[in-house]
Structure formats: structure tokens, C-alpha cells
Amino acid sequence: MAAPRSERARLLTSTGDDGKDRCDDLERGARVDDGARTTAARRTGWAKTSAVCALVIGAVGACAVAVSIGSTTEADGGRFAQTAALGENRFASGGRTRPVCSREHPGYSAPYVGLYENIGEWPESYLRWDLKCAEKRKGEAELGKLYVPTKNYRRPNQKEINEFMRAWSASFGRAYEVPPNGKKKGIEIKDSSPMVYDFVHVPKAGGTYFTELMIRANDAIGEKHGYPYKLRDAPFSNFVTLPLIDATQQNAHATLDAFKKGQPEQYFSKKGLQEKYDKGQRMFVKGQFGMGMCDAVEAPCMYFTVLRDPVERYLSHYKYSCLAGAEGKAQWTEEWIKLGNCPLDPIEFMTHLGINLDWTVELAPGAKNGDLHRTADVAKQNLDSKCMRYLITEHYADGLQKVTKSFPDFSDAVRRLHLANGNAENKAKKLPPPAQERFDAYMKNATIMKAIRERHALMQGVYDHALKNYEANWNRPIVPC
Numbered sequence: 001m002a003a004p005r006s007e008r009a010r011l012l013t014s015t016g017d018d019g020k021d022r023c024d025d026l027e028r029g030a031r032v033d034d035g036a037r038t039t040a041a042r043r044t045g046w047a048k049t050s051a052v053c054a055l056v057i058g059a060v061g062a063c064a065v066a067v068s069i070g071s072t073t074e075a076d077g078g079r080f081a082q083t084a085a086l087g088e089n090r091f092a093s094g095g096r097t098r099p100v101c102s103r104e105h106p107g108y109s110a111p112y113v114g115l116y117e118n119i120g121e122w123p124e125s126y127l128r129w130d131l132k133c134a135e136k137r138k139g140e141a142e143l144g145k146l147y148v149p150t151k152n153y154r155r156p157n158q159k160e161i162n163e164f165m166r167a168w169s170a171s172f173g174r175a176y177e178v179p180p181n182g183k184k185k186g187i188e189i190k191d192s193s194p195m196v197y198d199f200v201h202v203p204k205a206g207g208t209y210f211t212e213l214m215i216r217a218n219d220a221i222g223e224k225h226g227y228p229y230k231l232r233d234a235p236f237s238n239f240v241t242l243p244l245i246d247a248t249q250q251n252a253h254a255t256l257d258a259f260k261k262g263q264p265e266q267y268f269s270k271k272g273l274q275e276k277y278d279k280g281q282r283m284f285v286k287g288q289f290g291m292g293m294c295d296a297v298e299a300p301c302m303y304f305t306v307l308r309d310p311v312e313r314y315l316s317h318y319k320y321s322c323l324a325g326a327e328g329k330a331q332w333t334e335e336w337i338k339l340g341n342c343p344l345d346p347i348e349f350m351t352h353l354g355i356n357l358d359w360t361v362e363l364a365p366g367a368k369n370g371d372l373h374r375t376a377d378v379a380k381q382n383l384d385s386k387c388m389r390y391l392i393t394e395h396y397a398d399g400l401q402k403v404t405k406s407f408p409d410f411s412d413a414v415r416r417l418h419l420a421n422g423n424a425e426n427k428a429k430k431l432p433p434p435a436q437e438r439f440d441a442y443m444k445n446a447t448i449m450k451a452i453r454e455r456h457a458l459m460q461g462v463y464d465h466a467l468k469n470y471e472a473n474w475n476r477p478i479v480p481c
Helices: 005-013 017-030 079-084 131-137 141-145 158-170 207-225 252-261 270-279 310-323 334-339 346-356 372-383 393-406 413-421 433-443 446-455 457-468 470-475
Strands: 196-200 283-287 301-307 388-392
Touching (some): 196 207, 207 301, 207 393, 310 446, 388 393, 446 457, 457 470
Parallel strands (some): 196 283
């Protein structure tokens, strides 16, 4: 039976020699199922402990929330450093000072910087009531009767996330290996520029910024060469990542099927892709489940990702998802919602995440029986492929320079993103004082920090490998997958 919360708190704050004798009880407490957790209020104060327990609590997976960069980036690249430091605070509006008003639905605007004549009208479910657009039609009596539903999207809860990730990973049969030297495609690559950029999003590592960068690249290319698809056509109208192609839990299967079957033909067939590629058009895929997608694409395709120090990434996730209850408390249980807070300490939250803890599964899904050692080994191999590039959050400015230098399709994107964000500062949302006090106390607790480092040891190995081979990765020839 799990140790009660009061007992768990005493074990973690014990300064006597009996701490080691009680490690088994503490580990059992961390393994308690969500449904069996007590609703007792969480103690908010933790003293620094000298009782360091070796907690080995297995769990695999990767964070499944789309979030912002959440950290200060390296300031060594002029405008690159300035724009890299901008987070998601202005992402939803794209930094617009005036809305892009819908032509078909007066009073409503689109969630995008591009103009309707360039990208086409958005699906109605994406439109938002906007007073600035409504002012243009003040004199019309029918205005008040108009109604366009907003996007009715509910983020999956933790149980749904874990179930999907297990099924998705199992569908590969074995750990997915990116071809080390790329893969010949039916459509030849031109000017080292792929037709499809497949961004495998590791949350809390700077992925929201890279997503916004792709949106600006998509906009710039679309203005010059036309957009490769209409937002209102299926399957795009159901995507939650518009104007980018969806590889999130919501639509990863639909996107994969579309590429595999080449349907709709004008968008996904070899002929359709060839025509678009010849025109200079590009497709940008975004989501946690994009790994393996390039295999189904007939056109030149490349993988991208952004990596962050594993412990720092997890702590950011813990603050964001547990303590702050971000994104509509998506990773809270019904019990915690009623309680009004997430009562878990960082050790317990790791167990709560389950398969969703280990982000290496996103880079190498499919290892038999969830073999994390195999997953980590294949993840390293995949990062070394000539058809994969990665950025490091701690060196984001340098990574942006490498992206724009290596891939002309992004050459105008950083400038556009800089102009859209203006002089905005990336000020992370502060936790309420009680939650911040909890977090600060946890960070001083040797037992908790040791447990986090041990649970992230394999992830740390992948990250260290990426750091070591960072320059070599960008110096490799560009080949398609």
C-alpha cells in the first residue's frame, strides 16, 4: 500500500539516518495509481534533506502538450538572438496590430498573419469574433445575428495521451530507424531543398517558436509561389495545426494515411506533389508524431526537431502542466480539478506521465516492449542521419542561423517573425506564490533532484550525444528521406 501523503512528506524531509531504510516505502508511494490518490491537501513546504534514496521508477514517453520555448536563449546572433527569445505570448495573434477580417463572415477574423487572397478563407471553426472587424459593418442589422462557431478542440487528458502513444508506438513493430544516408524518392530533390519539412515536436524544448518560424516560412513561400492546399478542403479543415499539416495526436493517422494513399490526389499523390514542388511550393508538418511520416511521402522530405537539457525540460513541464495547470488543466485528473490544485511532487508527476515522460520515444517510436535502452540507441542513430537536422534550445540563436543558411526556404521567415513580434519580451508567466514556494522547496530537495536525474539518465545520454555531434550534424550533406 502506498505511503500516506503525510508519511511521504516526512520521508522526503527526514534528516536522520532512517531515510534510507524507508526508500522502499517512498518508491511505493510514487507508484500509486491516479485513481487511488488521496484528496488531502498537499504540503507546500519541504526542507532540504540529506537522505538520498536511489529511486528507480520506470516510465517511458514524451510530453504531449504544445507549449512555448519557456527559457532564455543564447544571445549571440543579433536579430536571431532577439527573435529566438520570443515565446508564444504573441503566437496566437501573430503579433498583428489589426485583424485579418473575414470576407464571407463580417465581424470575424482569422488566426493568421497571411491575407485571405493569398492563403484562402479559413474554415469557419477557426474564425473569432473581432470588434475591429465588426466596426466595419456597424450599420447592418443582420450583424448581430451572425454566428460562426469557434474551434471546439479539447486537449486529450493524460490517460488518453498514454493510450495513444502506446498504440502509435506499437504500430511501428520495431524502433523506427531514419535511413542514415537518406532515401531515394520518386521526385528528385532540387537545390538541397525538400518539398516537405517534418518537424517532430518535443514539447517544452522551444518547439512553439520553431512552429511559428515555419508558419512565417509557409507564408513567405505561399505569397511567391502559391499555397499547396486550401485550408477549407479535407483533411486540412480538421487540422489543429493550420496552416501547417497536422502530426499531433488529433490527426497523425489521417495525415499518414493521406500521404500513403496519395489522397486527395491533387494534394498528396506523386503527380500532385511533383507539380507543387516544381512551382516552388512547400509543405510543413508539425506534431509529436511526425517521425516515420517521410517514409510515406513520395517527394523529398526532411526531419527536424529541437532538443533541450532533459532535467530542465522536465522541470519546466512540471511547473507548466502540474503547478500552473496550463492548457485548461489538460494533464490534471478530475480529482485534482475538484481539489483546485495538482498535489503531486516532481517524483510522483513523473510516474503520472507514464509513457509520456520520455521524449526519446518520439524520436524512435516502436521499440519492442517499450525497451528504453533500444529507444535511446536508435534515437541517437536517427539524430545522426543526413536527412535529419536538430536545434539545441540552449544554443537557439546559433541554430536559427544554421537553419536559414542551410535552407533558403527559411531565409525570410526570421525577419517576418521579428517584425511580427516587434519589441515584445518573453516574460514567462509567474506561478502564484504558494505554487512557487512549493517548486523552490522541491528544487532544494536532494532526494527529489536525484530521482529526477536518475529517471532522465537515458534521455540525458541522447541529449549529450546530440550536443557532441551538433556541428557534425549541420555539416553533413542535405539528402532527403
